[in-house]
Amino acid sequence: MSYEPKLVGFLCNWCSYTGADLAGTSRIQYPPNIRIIRVMCSARIDPSFILQSLGKGADGVLICGCHPGDCHYSEGNYKAMRRYPLLKRLLDAYGIEHERVRLEWVSASEGQRFADVVADMTERLRALGPCRVKTALATDQIER
Amino acid sequence: MAAKKLQIALYWGAACGGCDVAVLDTNEFILTVGEAADIRLWPIAADGKYQDIEAMADGELDLSLFNGAVRNSENEHIAKLLRRKSKLLVAFGSCAHLGGIPGLANLTSKEDIFATAYLGNASIEPGNRTVPHPKTQVNGHSLEIPAFYRRVYRLSDVVDVDYFVPGCPPEPSQIKNVLLAVVKGELPPKKSVVGASERTLCDDCARRKTEKKVKRFYRPWEIIQDPERCLLEQGIVCMGPATRSGCGVRCPNSNQGCRGCYGPAPGVVDHGAKFLSAISSIIDSKDPKEIDAILGTLPDFIGIAYRFGLPASILQRRHGA
Numbered sequence: 001m002s003y004e005p006k007l008v009g010f011l012c013n014w015c016s017y018t019g020a021d022l023a024g025t026s027r028i029q030y031p032p033n034i035r036i037i038r039v040m041c042s043a044r045i046d047p048s049f050i051l052q053s054l055g056k057g058a059d060g061v062l063i064c065g066c067h068p069g070d071c072h073y074s075e076g077n078y079k080a081m082r083r084y085p086l087l088k089r090l091l092d093a094y095g096i097e098h099e100r101v102r103l104e105w106v107s108a109s110e111g112q113r114f115a116d117v118v119a120d121m122t123e124r125l126r127a128l129g130p131c132r133v134k135t136a137l138a139t140d141q142i143e144r
Numbered sequence: 145m146a147a148k149k150l151q152i153a154l155y156w157g158a159a160c161g162g163c164d165v166a167v168l169d170t171n172e173f174i175l176t177v178g179e180a181a182d183i184r185l186w187p188i189a190a191d192g193k194y195q196d197i198e199a200m201a202d203g204e205l206d207l208s209l210f211n212g213a214v215r216n217s218e219n220e221h222i223a224k225l226l227r228r229k230s231k232l233l234v235a236f237g238s239c240a241h242l243g244g245i246p247g248l249a250n251l252t253s254k255e256d257i258f259a260t261a262y263l264g265n266a267s268i269e270p271g272n273r274t275v276p277h278p279k280t281q282v283n284g285h286s287l288e289i290p291a292f293y294r295r296v297y298r299l300s301d302v303v304d305v306d307y308f309v310p311g312c313p314p315e316p317s318q319i320k321n322v323l324l325a326v327v328k329g330e331l332p333p334k335k336s337v338v339g340a341s342e343r344t345l346c347d348d349c350a351r352r353k354t355e356k357k358v359k360r361f362y363r364p365w366e367i368i369q370d371p372e373r374c375l376l377e378q379g380i381v382c383m384g385p386a387t388r389s390g391c392g393v394r395c396p397n398s399n400q401g402c403r404g405c406y407g408p409a410p411g412v413v414d415h416g417a418k419f420l421s422a423i424s425s426i427i428d429s430k431d432p433k434e435i436d437a438i439l440g441t442l443p444d445f446i447g448i449a450y451r452f453g454l455p456a457s458i459l460q461r462r463h464g465a
Binding site for chain 1: 217220251291293294295412413414416417418420423425427430435436439442445446449457458459460461462463464
C-alpha cells in the first residue's frame with residue numbers, strides 16, 4: 001500500500017479555522033491528508049497535544065494561528081511562537097525530524113494560503129516518509 | 145493469638161540505593177516496622193534469597209516496595225515474581241514510578257552504552273573486545289547473566305502496579321505516612337500516587353511571585369539567587385509549575401530550582417511538555433530571533449524536562465536510526 005501522510009492540524013478558531021473554512025467555501029482544492037482540530041487559540045495547543053499526535057500515529061502536525069499582532073486574545077499567538085522553537089529542539093533530541101511540526105500564521109482571509117501550506121506540508125511529509133514512533137513503541141512492549 | 149505480622153519485601157531494580165537509604169532515614173521508625181513486620185527480602189539491608197520468595201505461596205507478601213527502573217531481565221523477573229507473591233506492589237521512588245535517572249539512557253542505545261562502557265573507555269586494555277553476553281561458555285560450563293535491555297522501562301510497563309510513591313528519593317516523612325496507611329488499611333483507590341500532594345510545587349513554595357518575564361536563563365553558578373523571589377523570575381530553571389508537590393519544597397528552599405523528581409502534577413500527561421509550555425511563556429520577547437537566542441541559554445532541554453521521567457513521557461525514548 002502506498003504511503004499517505006497523516007497530518008493533524010490544530011487551527012485557532014478566529015483566524016486560521018475561518019481561513020480554512022474560506023478555502024472550503026471558495027472550493028479551493030487541497031490534499032485530504034489533513035485532519036483539522038479546532039481550538040480557541042494557538043496558545044491552547046499544549047505541546048503534549050503535538051507529542052500525543054506523533055505518538056499515536058500522525059506523520060506531521062500543523063499549528064496555525066493568527067498573524068502576530070492579530071490575536072483575538074491579543075497575546076495568545078506569541079505564546080505559541082515562544083513554544084515552537086523549544087519544541088523543535090525537543091523533537092531533535094528525541095530523534096524525530098522537527099520538520100514534522102510546523103507553525104504557520106493564517107488569517108481569516110487567507111484561504112488560498114491555507115490550502116498552499118497544507119499542500120506543501122503534505123508533500124514534505126511524503127518525502128520524509130512515515131513517522132515510526134507508534135510502531136517503535138508497540139515493538140518496545142514485545143521485544144525488550 | 146497475636147495479630148499476624150505484616151509480610152513485606154523491598155527490592156531494587158536499576159537504582160542507586162538512595163531509595164533504600166531513604167527508608168533507613170526514617171530513623172527509629174524503621175525499628176518499629178521491624179517489630180510490626182517480617183522483612184522477607186531487602187537486598188541492601190537484610191538477608192533473603194530469591195529462592196525464598198519463589199517458594200512462597202502467591203499473595204503471601206502483604207506489601208512489596210520496588211525501587212529502581214527495569215533495565216535488564218533480572219529486574220523484570222523479580223518484578224513479576226514480587227507481583228505474583230504480593231497483595232500490594234508499590235512503585236517506590238522516581239525510577240520505579242517514572243524511569244528516573246536511569247531512564248535518561250533512553251536517549252542513547254544499548255550498542256552505544258556497551259561501546260562506551262566496555263570498548264571505548266580509557267581504562268580498557270587496548271584490543272579487549274569483551275562485552276557482556278547473557279550466555280557464555282567457560283571451560284565447558286554455561287554461565288548466564290541477566291540480559292541488558294534495549295531501553296529502560298518503568299515498573300508499570302512490565303507489571304500491574306497498585307500504588308506509586310514518587311521522589312528521588314521519597315521523603316522519609318512521606319514513607320512513614322505510606323507505611324502507616326498500609327498498616328491501618330487507609331489507602332486511597334488503587335493506581336493512586338501516594339506519599340505526595342495533589343498540588344503543584346509552586347502552590348507550596350513560599351517565594352514571592354510576581355509577573356515572570358526573563359531575557360535569559362542562568363545556570364546555578366552564574367547568578368547569586370535572591371532567596372525571597374521566585375526562581376523562574378530570576379531566570380533560574382525550576383520545574384515547580386509542572387511538578388507534583390509533597391517533597392516539602394526542599395530544593396527551592398535551598399536556593400536550587402526544582403528538578404521535578406516528584407513527577408508530573410496531577411492531570412499532567414507529559415511532564416516535559418507541560419514544563420516546556422511553562423518556561424516558554426516567561427520569555428520576554430515577541431521577536432522569533434531573540435526568542436531563539438534566549439532559548440540558547442537553556443542547555444540540554446530534554447535532560448532538564450525529563451530528568452526523572454523520560455520512559456514515562458509520551459515518546460518514551462530517542463527514535464530514528
